[in-house]
Amino acid sequence: MGTRILTVEDDDRIRQSLRLALEDEGWEVDEAATGEDAVERFAQHPADVVLIDLMLPGMDGFEVCRNIRRNSDVPILMVTARTDTHDVVAGLEAGADDYITKPYAPKELSARVRALLRRVRTGDSASPHQRFGDLEIAPQEGQVKRGGIEVHLTKTEFRLLCELASNPGRVFSREQLLERVWGYGYFGDGRLVDVHVRRLRTKVEADPANPRHVVTVRGLGYKIQP
Amino acid sequence: MKRRPRGGLGRFALRTRVTLAFGLGTLLLSSLLVVLSYSVVRENLINERQSTATRQVFVNARVMRDALRTAEPDVPRLLASLETPAGSRPLLFQQGRWFAQSFTRGRDALPLDLRERVIGGAPATMRYVFDDRMALAIGVPIPAVDAAYFEVADLSELGETLDFLRFSLLGAAAVTTVAGAALGAWVAVRVLRPLSAVALAASAIAEGDLAIRLEGGSDTELASLAASFNEMAGALQERIERDARFASDVSHELRSPLTTLASSIEVLESRRDELSERGQAALDLLSADIERFTSMVEDLLEISRFEPGKGNLHLEPVWLAELVRYVLEAHHTTDDVRLVIAENAAEAFVSADKRRLIRVIGNLIENADSHGEGIRQVVVEGDNPVRVTIDDLGAGVDPEDRDLIFERFARGRGSHNRSGSEGAGLGLALVAEHVALHRGRVWVEDAPEGGARFVVELPRFDPSVPDDEGHQPLDQAVEEVT
Numbered sequence: 001m002g003t004r005i006l007t008v009e010d011d012d013r014i015r016q017s018l019r020l021a022l023e024d025e026g027w028e029v030d031e032a033a034t035g036e037d038a039v040e041r042f043a044q045h046p047a048d049v050v051l052i053d054l055m056l057p058g059m060d061g062f063e064v065c066r067n068i069r070r071n072s073d074v075p076i077l078m079v080t081a082r083t084d085t086h087d088v089v090a091g092l093e094a095g096a097d098d099y100i101t102k103p104y105a106p107k108e109l110s111a112r113v114r115a116l117l118r119r120v121r122t123g124d125s126a127s128p129h130q131r132f133g134d135l136e137i138a139p140q141e142g143q144v145k146r147g148g149i150e151v152h153l154t155k156t157e158f159r160l161l162c163e164l165a166s167n168p169g170r171v172f173s174r175e176q177l178l179e180r181v182w183g184y185g186y187f188g189d190g191r192l193v194d195v196h197v198r199r200l201r202t203k204v205e206a207d208p209a210n211p212r213h214v215v216t217v218r219g220l221g222y223k224i225q226p
Numbered sequence: 227m228k229r230r231p232r233g234g235l236g237r238f239a240l241r242t243r244v245t246l247a248f249g250l251g252t253l254l255l256s257s258l259l260v261v262l263s264y265s266v267v268r269e270n271l272i273n274e275r276q277s278t279a280t281r282q283v284f285v286n287a288r289v290m291r292d293a294l295r296t297a298e299p300d301v302p303r304l305l306a307s308l309e310t311p312a313g314s315r316p317l318l319f320q321q322g323r324w325f326a327q328s329f330t331r332g333r334d335a336l337p338l339d340l341r342e343r344v345i346g347g348a349p350a351t352m353r354y355v356f357d358d359r360m361a362l363a364i365g366v367p368i369p370a371v372d373a374a375y376f377e378v379a380d381l382s383e384l385g386e387t388l389d390f391l392r393f394s395l396l397g398a399a400a401v402t403t404v405a406g407a408a409l410g411a412w413v414a415v416r417v418l419r420p421l422s423a424v425a426l427a428a429s430a431i432a433e434g435d436l437a438i439r440l441e442g443g444s445d446t447e448l449a450s451l452a453a454s455f456n457e458m459a460g461a462l463q464e465r466i467e468r469d470a471r472f473a474s475d476v477s478h479e480l481r482s483p484l485t486t487l488a489s490s491i492e493v494l495e496s497r498r499d500e501l502s503e504r505g506q507a508a509l510d511l512l513s514a515d516i517e518r519f520t521s522m523v524e525d526l527l528e529i530s531r532f533e534p535g536k537g538n539l540h541l542e543p544v545w546l547a548e549l550v551r552y553v554l555e556a557h558h559t560t561d562d563v564r565l566v567i568a569e570n571a572a573e574a575f576v577s578a579d580k581r582r583l584i585r586v587i588g589n590l591i592e593n594a595d596s597h598g599e600g601i602r603q604v605v606v607e608g609d610n611p612v613r614v615t616i617d618d619l620g621a622g623v624d625p626e627d628r629d630l631i632f633e634r635f636a637r638g639r640g641s642h643n644r645s646g647s648e649g650a651g652l653g654l655a656l657v658a659e660h661v662a663l664h665r666g667r668v669w670v671e672d673a674p675e676g677g678a679r680f681v682v683e684l685p686r687f688d689p690s691v692p693d694d695e696g697h698q699p700l701d702q703a704v705e706e707v708t
Contacts, residue, residue, distance in 0.1 A: 011482045017489035024496050081478065081527075103484035103520050106492035174542075186552040190580060191540060219543035219575065219687075 003117060006030045006047035008038040008064060009079075010056050018051075021106040027113075035059025039067045046072065049113050052096070053079040054087055062094040069095030073154040075116035079104070092195035097156040098182060099189075115183035119155045130165050132213050132226045135204055137165050144204065151203045156181060160196055161204070164214065164224040173221040197222055240421075241414040248410020249403055256399035256406075264395055268388050272362075272381070276351060279379050280364055282311060287366040287375040290318060294371040301325045313380040319345060320373035335378050336363050344374045353381070360385045420448045424455055436463040477526040484523060487516050525652035528585075529634065529659060539663055543575040543687045544583060547606045550614055553587040554604060557595070568607035575687040576612060582660040586668075587614065589653040590680050594618035598678055610686035611666065617673040618680075628670050632658040657682075 005027050009015045012033070019029045030047055032038035035056045042050065050068060054061030065076055078096040080087045088099055097119075100112055130137045136145040139162050144151050153161065159181045164172060172180075178188035181196075197216075201208040214224055286308050293304050305316050305327045317336065318325040324333040333341070335356055343350045344365030351364045360381035367374045423440060430438045439456045442449035491513045498506060547567045554565055576583070594601045598618025605615045623631060634655040661668040666684040673679035 011486070013486045014482055014489070017486045017493070020493040021489040024493055081481070101524075102481045103488055103523060105517075105520070106489045186549075187556070187584060190542060 002026070002028045003049070004028045004030055004045070004047040005113065006032065006038065006042060006050045008032045008035065008050065008052040008056065008061070010034065010053065018106075018109075022110070022113075025110050025113075035061065035064040035067075038064050042068055042072070042074075047074065049116050050074055050076045051079065051109075051113070052076060053102075054091055055081060062090060065091065065094035065096055069154075073152070075119060075155060077109075077112055077116060088189070089191055089195055092192065093199070095154070097154065098192065111183075118183070119159055119181070130168070132165070132168070132224060134206070135213050137161060139165075146204055146206075153200070153203060156196055157200045157203070160193075160200060161214075161224075164222060168224055168226070171217045171220045171223045177222070193222070241411070241418055244414035244417075245407050245410040248413070249407030252406025252409075253399070253403040256402040260392075260395040260399045264388075264392055267391060271384055271388065272353070275379070275381065275384060276353075276362060276364075279311060279314065279362060279377065280351065282309070282314075283364045283366055283375065283377050286310070286316065286377070287368055290373070290375050291368045291370055294320065294368070294373060302327070310377060311379065313383065315378050317376040317378065318373060319376070320371065335361070336365070336376055340365055341376075344376065420451065424451065427455065427459070431459055431462065436466060473526060473529075477523050480523050481527075484516070484520055488520065491516055522651060525656055529652050529656050540579045540581070541577050542580060544578040544580050546574050546576050546578075546612055546614070546684070547572055549580070549583060550587055550604060550606050553584055554591065557588065557591045558601070563601045564603040566603060566605045566607075568605065570609045571606045571612050574606075574609075574612045576664070576684045577687040578664055578684070579660075582663070586657050586660045586682060589657050590614075590616050590682070593653055593680070594620075594678075602673065602675060602677060608683070611683040612686050613684075614682045616680045617675065618677045620677050622672050622676065622678045623670050631670065632668070 003026075005022055007015060007018050007022070007029060009018065009031075010033050015031050015033065019031065022029050030041060030045065032041050036059050038050075038052070039059070052061045052064050056064070059067075061078060065078065068074065068076065075098075076096045078091040078099045080091060080099050080101050091099055097116060098112055100109055129139075134147045136143075136148075138144070142158065144153055144158065144161060160177065163177060163180045174190040174193045175186050175188070177193045178184040178190070182188055182192060184192075197214060198208075201211050201214055204213060205211045213226070214222060217223055289308060290304065293299050294301075301318060301320065302325060305318060305325055308316050310316055315326070315328050315335075317327075317333065319333075319341075326332045337352055337354055340350050340352045340363050344367050347367050347369065349364075349366045351362070353360070353362050355361065356378075362379040362381050363376060364379075365374055365376045420443070427438050427440055436459065439459060440452040442452040491509070494501075494509055495513065498509065501509060551565060551567075554563060591601065591604075594616055598620035600619045602617040602619050604617075605613075607613050607615070632654050634652055658668055661682055661684070664684055666682060668680065668682045671679050671681065
């Protein structure tokens with residue numbers, strides 16, 4: 001079965017041109033013109049990647065994000081108006097894994113989709129089982145437990161945690177994490193890392209406001225510690 | 227703006243003018259008062275003295291007439307026996323002979339004019355200066371005995387009184403003038419205080435703080451000034467915001483068709499081989515200009531962001547030299563361009579919105595490539611502030627155009643000398659706005675080797691100040707890592 005992409009976009013012509021461009025990449029395209037339609041379609045027919053325009057009439061893109069995120073860890077790529085608005089952070093908080101700004105080049109879009117598709121749950125087979133205090137990471141099983149109870153992480157959060165855990169105590173810069181987890185280089189948006197770390201903390205930390213495991217090293221980046 | 231030609235006091239500041247006007251006014255008034263009161267007092271004093279003396283002279287003249295009618299009068303004794311006011315000396319002229327009581331007040335002490343008139347038969351009074359002293363002479367003819375009686379009064383005592391009065395009045399006038407000027411200065415400061423508030427507010431608006439308003443206070447005139455000012459500021463703000471919103475709305479609306487265009491062209495590109503040669507050429511033109519169009523819309527979106535200020539500035543410590551190297555490498559191959567990193571700037575961090583700073587450096591590099599015939603060298607230097615200088619190989623920028631090129635869609639007058647058909651557009655305007663948001667400066671000057679030198683100056687990040695999220699200072703963190 002091929003890779004399915006659900007595009008949520010209210011502009012008819014953009015949707016049609018996206019279908020043409022994405023089908024050229026060899027992907028199967030499913031479409032939704034409204035947020036309600038998108039949620040329904042996804043429930044019936046889960047996709048491998050969801051592309052959501054945040055500006056939708058009726059149920060907006062943030063709501064669609066949260067709705068899908070409730071039951072699925074499918075990679076979500078959101079389309080934002082601009083990079084400097086709060087939309088980016090709000091979209092990431094709502095559960096998106098990455099974002100792209102309109103107008104975007106289709107090459108850029110397919111590159112982002114491919115990066116999301118590459119982000120598999122299980123780590124390298126060589127990655128060992130690790131423990132940081134009450135936090136347990138089992139990369140091969142794709143499992144994370146806190147206090148013995150499994151916590152549900154998205155693929156991106158999981159990859160982020162695994163990268164940090166690959167070298168405990170070492171400080172990873174935002175750029176390094178962007179490259180390893182998102183496939184961006186130096187020019188990626190540091191907010192992707194910041195928001196995902198914040199979301200990760202709400203799941204793996206007992207007190208997310210005072211993190212003990214995933215800590216910030218100001219001016220340098222993040223690290224994991226027992 | 228039209229300016230009135232200024233003359234006279236207009237050359238000075240308003241405060242000085244008000245002070246001067248008050249000083250001059252009080253000087254004028256007090257001088258007038260001095261002159262008036264001095265002359266009134268003087269006239270009164272002299273007149274009183276004169277009438278007293280005149281009465282006495284007539285009395286004495288009568289005494290003399292009666293005495294002279296007797297046989298063998300002893301004139302000098304008679305003169306000495308007369309009652310005269312202090313400082314007054316009697317003189318008598320009888321049958322061509324002069325009799326005086328004192329040697330200093332003889333015939334010559336009397337003005338000739340007076341003597342002739344009195345001897346001619348008419349009583350007369352005269353004020354004059356004798357021996358440097360003010361004197362009063364009164365003469366009465368005594369025809370019955372063929373004589374004339376005179377008295378010379380020394381008015382110098384009166385003169386001293388008047389001198390003292392004049393001195394006191396002038397002193398008072400001087401004090402009043404100084405007090406008037408002081409009052410003027412005080413009033414000027416008081417009255418101009420709201421004016422300086424207006425000036426401050428106006429310059430704040432000029433610097434882009436459109437939200438500033440004046441407080442009216444209780445004074446009705448000031449309140450109306452403040453109200454008009456605020457109305458103007460409000461109208462200005464509304465207008466600027468409407469323009470910004472318009473630009474923003476337009477570029478937002480352009481995004482959707484652009485996305486469709488870009489995706490569709492991509493589909494065509496992948497079917498390039500199916501097109502004829504002419505079709506391929508047209509497609510190339512189309513995709514090149516779609517790319518240009520897209521970047522223009524992106525610039526426009528970024529520059530017309532509706533909410534200016536720091537609200538959406540995502541500040542983090544950024545290693546400047548590293549950022550410059552990355553941006554340079556994204557545009558050029560490494561050995562293409564000389565990058566010099568001075569020792570004092572090698573470790574420098576700046577507090578910046580990385581995305582915007584990348585845009586700043588990127589736009590300057592693109593500007594040097596498209597308008598400056600390439601880059602000669604890029605230098606990162608300076609302790610605090612840290613500077614990035616980009617020297618190009620072009621013809622430089624005319625001094626008159628150096629501010630202009632940082633304005634939106636500006637094409638400097640010298641731009642026809644520059645290569646490339648694309649206008650400067652928004653690139654440098656974006657640079658200027660982003661740098662200002664980072665509390666830095668950007669300018670262009672002549673590079674020493676020729677060509678233009680663009681300089682960006684940014685304040686160095688101070689690691690000892692904890693950030694908003696209360697993260698630990700950098701030096702501590704570095705210690706932790708090492």
